[in-house]
Amino acid sequence: xxxxxxxxxxxxxxxxxxxxxxxxxxxxxxxxxxxxxxxxxxxxxxxxxxxxxxxxxxxxxxxxxxxxxxxxxxxxxxxxxxxxxxxxxxxxxxxxxxxxxxxxxxxxxxxxxxxxxxxxxxxxxxxxxxxxxxxxxxxxxxxxxxxxxxxxxxxxxxxxxxxxxxxxxxxxxxxxxxxxxxxxxxxxxxxxxxxxxxxxxxxxxxxxxxxxxxxxxxxxxxxxxxxxxxxxxxxxxxxxxxxxxxxxxxxxxxxxxxxxxxxxxxxxxxxxxxxxxxxxxxxxxxxxxxxxxxxxxxxxxxxxxxxxxxxxxxxxxxxxxxxxxxxxxxxxxxxxxxxxxxxxxxxxxxxxxxxxxxxxxxxxxxxxxxxxxxxxxxxxxxxxxxxxxxxxxxxxxxxxxxxxxxxxxxxxxxxxxxxxxxxxxxxxxxxxxxxxxxxxxxxxxxxxxxxxxxxxxxxxxxxxxxxxxxxxxxxxxxxxxxxxxxxxxxxxxxxxxxxxxxxxxxxxxxxxxxxxxxxxxxxxxxxxxxxxxxxxxxxxxxxxxxxxxxxxxxxxxxxxxxxxxxxxxxxxxxxxxxxxxxxxxxxxxxxxxxxxxxxxxxxxxxxxxxxxxxxxxxxxxxxxxxxxxxxxxxxxxxxxxxxxxx
Amino acid sequence: xxxxxxxxxxxxxxxxxxxxxxxxxxxxxxxxxxxxxxxxxxxxxxxxxxxxxxxxxxxxxxxxxxxxxxxxxxxxxxxxxxxxxxxxxxxxxxxxxxxxxxxxxxxxxxxxxxxxxxxxxxxxxxxxxxxxxxxxxxxxxxxxxxxxxxxxxxxxxxxxxxxxxxxxxxxxxxxxxxxxxxxxxxxxxxxxxxxxxxxxx
Numbered sequence: 030x031x032x033x034x035x036x037x038x039x040x041x042x043x044x045x046x047x048x049x050x051x052x053x054x055x056x057x058x059x060x061x062x063x064x065x066x067x068x069x070x071x072x073x074x075x076x077x078x079x080x081x082x083x084x085x086x087x088x089x090x091x092x093x094x095x096x097x098x099x100x101x102x103x104x105x106x107x108x109x110x111x112x113x114x115x116x117x118x119x120x121x122x123x124x125x126x127x128x129x130x131x132x133x134x135x136x137x138x139x140x141x142x143x144x145x146x147x148x149x150x151x152x153x154x155x156x157x158x159x160x161x162x163x164x165x166x167x168x169x170x171x172x173x174x175x176x177x178x179x180x181x182x183x184x185x186x187x188x189x190x191x192x193x194x195x196x197x198x199x200x201x202x203x204x205x206x207x208x209x210x211x212x213x214x215x216x217x218x219x220x221x222x223x224x225x226x227x228x229x230x231x232x233x234x235x236x237x238x239x240x241x242x243x244x245x246x247x248x249x250x251x252x253x254x255x256x257x258x259x260x261x262x263x264x265x266x267x268x269x270x271x272x273x274x275x276x277x278x279x280x281x282x283x284x285x286x287x288x289x290x291x292x293x294x295x296x297x298x299x300x301x302x303x304x305x306x307x308x309x310x311x312x313x314x315x316x317x318x319x320x321x322x323x324x325x326x327x328x329x330x331x332x333x334x335x336x337x338x339x340x341x342x343x344x345x346x347x348x349x350x351x352x353x354x355x356x357x358x359x360x361x362x363x364x365x366x367x368x369x370x371x372x373x374x375x376x377x378x379x380x381x382x383x384x385x386x387x388x389x390x391x392x393x394x395x396x397x398x399x400x401x402x403x404x405x406x407x408x409x410x411x412x413x414x415x416x417x418x419x420x421x422x423x424x425x426x427x428x429x430x431x432x433x434x435x436x437x438x439x440x441x442x443x444x445x446x447x448x449x450x451x452x453x454x455x456x457x458x459x460x461x462x463x464x465x466x467x468x469x470x471x472x473x474x475x476x477x478x479x480x481x482x483x484x485x486x487x488x489x490x491x492x493x494x495x496x497x498x499x500x501x502x503x504x505x506x507x508x509x510x511x512x513x514x515x516x517x518x519x520x521x522x523x524x525x526x527x528x529x530x531x532x533x534x535x536x537x538x539x540x541x542x543x544x545x546x547x548x549x550x551x552x553x554x555x556x557x558x559x560x561x562x563x564x565x566x567x568x569x570x571x572x573x574x575x576x577x578x579x580x581x582x583x584x585x586x587x588x589x590x591x592x593x594x595x596x597x598x599x600x601x602x603x604x605x606x607x608x609x610x611x612x613x614x615x616x617x618x619x620x621x622x623x624x625x626x627x628x629x630x631x632x633x634x635x636x637x638x639x640x641x642x643x644x645x646x647x648x649x650x651x652x653x654x655x656x657x658x659x660x661x662x663x664x665x666x667x668x669x670x671x672x673x674x675x
Numbered sequence: 676x677x678x679x680x681x682x683x684x685x686x687x688x689x690x691x692x693x694x695x696x697x698x699x700x701x702x703x704x705x706x707x708x709x710x711x712x713x714x715x716x717x718x719x720x721x722x723x724x725x726x727x728x729x730x731x732x733x734x735x736x737x738x739x740x741x742x743x744x745x746x747x748x749x750x751x752x753x754x755x756x757x758x759x760x761x762x763x764x765x766x767x768x769x770x771x772x773x774x775x776x777x778x779x780x781x782x783x784x785x786x787x788x789x790x791x792x793x794x795x796x797x798x799x800x801x802x803x804x805x806x807x808x809x810x811x812x813x814x815x816x817x818x819x820x821x822x823x824x825x826x827x828x829x830x831x832x833x834x835x836x837x838x839x840x841x842x843x844x845x846x847x848x849x850x851x852x853x854x855x856x857x858x859x860x861x862x863x864x865x866x867x868x869x870x871x872x873x874x875x876x
Contacts, residue, residue, distance in 0.1 A: 439753040449757040453688070453737060456722035463721070 214443060215276045218300040225340045227438075228278060231406050231430040232423075235343050239275040241403045242283040243294040244351045248400055252287050253354055254361035259372050263288035272296060295376045298348070304378035305345050310336060311379065318383035327390050334394060346398040348377075349391040354400070356388065406431045409454050414461060418469045425462045431455055561675070570672070577671045581664040684726065686735045687847045689840065690754060692779045693764035694772040695743030698799040701830035702764065703740045706840050711831050718742050720750065729844050736844060755786040760793035760847040762839055767798045767827065768806045773814070780821060793846035794823045797839055802829040 216224040228238040267289050284290040306314050317329045359365050370384035406427040415421050432455050559576045562569040691699040700718050707723050721740040739754050763779050765772040796818045818825035828835040
């Protein structure tokens, strides 16, 4: 037949390229992928029609099977991961020979008998058979071709088989779909980034949860010191059980024995479609590892690591640091870098040498990576929410991250009862956390308010003195220029300032008084300009005291101002003197050199004086403070004295 | 959470929907904690649970307070799917919010695919009757069209707040008993669908 040879080339090639696609794409939307896949099938279906007309029996069966597949189950089918696709495609490519057909016919009978069995078992068997078929097919391919041409009489038989097969496929699909739905999107056998995204650690460290859990468990001291670590094989069913749990995101109970934890971690690494060091870079890593100079290795490794995708780097850093922790306990577990690399380098798809090199450099390569034990987000069964605002915030971040993941998974169609329940639960915890945080913040605000109130409670003297103390520093520049020529402040200015400010105080007080409802009678003391309330007013004394105190403080301020001005003039004078001296010194530079004492003495003297100066500076500050306090006490007394006058 | 009523008290899941600023959160907080929050802070999504006595029977109510703003429409579907009853809130002082209820109703029906889902149309802010923009009869007409009850509430004065939640819970409860009867009774495909729904919620 004319069509046979080209098609046969085309047929497996088609699927092979798809299989590769599925790996290299690593796209989140495997559903998309399988839709694409399905499109191709339907195109094929169209072709089938034509070929049937041409009585191309050799192909018929395979296409018939495809027809079966693209029938009612297609919707469900779109969700099946690429893996199961691949296994199916093997079957179709395989169905080419007469022998083959006979064999498969026999086999088809078996699965039908087995259909009553639990779907998984049946499916596994089915897969094994598919493999067998595939194997057989390769062997007999050539013979098959020849025979196929003679097979015209088998046509009717084939049609029967076609029906059977499509039925069987439907059933198979149904059982597969059940499992696939439970699986959702696997995390084993997909790229690191995808696995990380699908099972996040919600504390901001981008590792797939399974890796984190295993490392957490193995990082415990008793695990590291156990001499079973990375040596003993686990119970197979147990390992697969955990794999399924993680694939289903159902891992309430994390791994609790060393061999399973080790093997689960290894399994994850082994099933990665690409080495951790990536296919592109792994060769360059190997190159560096064979570099003779150890010091160069590190910088080059560092450069290569920079080029790795972030999640690969994180994963690599964690496993390497963990392995390093393992070999640190060589005394107990009898594993050193060499022997551990022997055990694990195949899993990591790197050479023994490279792994040893990486282990040797890992602490320097990842100085800021710390293996922190993962604390998963709280659930409703957790004892209680944190109380500390900081803890609440970190917990809130975790819960938010979890919520985002649930939403994105649900949007992607991964919806189970459990997920929906979790969604409400997480939402509820977030709400509670937010409320708690808000009440914490309110409490804080309140306490701050209270603090401010208590400090403001004895306000009169403290505030007044503060407000007086501040101007002493701020006001000079403005008055400066006008008084530079006359260092001693005239009495006029002293007088004018207080009177002016008293009026402003009056205004201030008036506004204060204005807010209190009853009209207030007051007189102005002509001599001092003080406001005097009527004797019956209880605030009379307070107001008077404040006014007197204000006056005193203003006096002090002015006094200080005059002193500052005097000092500035002194500074100016000294500067001029210094400049004159400097000019003189430049004119006769040799003298100073002669006066220099021996160098050792000189240093000692400098040291002595700097120390002395520091001491003096400190003393000066203390005295300054004392003076201030004394002055304040003086003012208080002065105020009391003058109070007596009224 | 939605474990079948065998374990613990029955759980009814209520979802608040409506435009932004109509008072969904205010109603919820008033119901939950007897507090009225004056300051407006847009909700993204909040969920609450409370034990209440419904006609002498202790039940739990899960309230999901959703975002009114369109920005969060994408995550709404996920919540709607698991809701058992809906309070569709608008403000009687804001005509746009009333018009928007139509869209919310449609979205809910689309997700739930069930015309008779427990549903209440709620006109909030009835303490601001002097600023009313949506005439009472218009609201009643719409409620009739949808064949759902119409209630006016005030989160501020607490008027009818308990009523809307309890009325809705009663509807959910009667709906559930209906469904369980249906599953134990005839009409096999119907009950299959129902059962699926029931367990799903």
